[in-house]
Amino acid sequence: MTPHDTAHSGFETVVDALDYPMFVVTTTDGTRRAGCLIGFAAQCSISPPRFMVWLSKRNHTFQVATGASTVAVHRLDASATGLAELFGSHTGFDTDKFTRCRWRPGPGGVPLLEDCPGWFAGEILSRHDTGDHLGLLLRPIAATTATELGPQLGFRAVRDLPPGNEP
Incomplete structure (x- = not known):
């Protein structure tokens, strides 16, 4: 086994043990609405506030x-x-997910899910190609006023869901 193989194997062991928080990202281009479940997301600056989400290119x-x-x-x-x-x-290539849930238009027409009390909308400041995912750097422009949120849904709770898009 090469050092590269060992590093890859060790990396897989570490990330397999993580329980990433899960989010739904929604957006619109003015014509189409879209939304997907993501596990790659993080706050990346405190001042100014910034958040990064990564979307699968598929x-x-x-x-x-x-x-x-x-x-x-x-x-x-x-x-x-x-x-x-x-x-x-x-x-979303063959299903309008928004006909199957409660939502309302938010900033810029972005769909806000009524059954998610914890949300924020962010202006896309930049896009970053990071491999099979595209990173979107966000500047928060609006957010929920909810003060009490329940325990967070983690990756381990959804890891067995069949993917909507094949990897």
């Missing part, structure tokens, strides 16, 4: 986000497994 939401200026990031509570399944196991 995803319908990725295609819509290329023409979008704003996205909404919805924090999923542990009880939101139905939304996780809807936005993670169905593809």
Whole structure:
């Protein structure tokens, strides 16, 4: 086994043990709406506040986000497994997910999920090619006023969902 193989194997061991928080990202390009379940996301600056989300390049939401200026990031509570399944196991290429959930228009027309009390909308400041995912650097422009959020939904709770888009 080469040092590269050992590093790859060790990396896989470490990341397999993580329980990433899960989010639903929604957006619009003015014509189409889209949304998907994501596990790659993080706050990346405190002052000024910045957040980064990564979208799979195979995803319908990725295609819509290329023409979008704003996205909404919805924090999923542990009880939101139905939304996780809807936005993670169905593809916008053939399903209008928004006919299957409650939502309202937010900043720039971005869909806000009514059953997700924890959300913020962010202006896309820049896009970053990071491999099979595209990173969107966000500047928060609007957010929920909810003060109490339930326990967070983690990756381990949804890891067995069939993907809406094949990797």
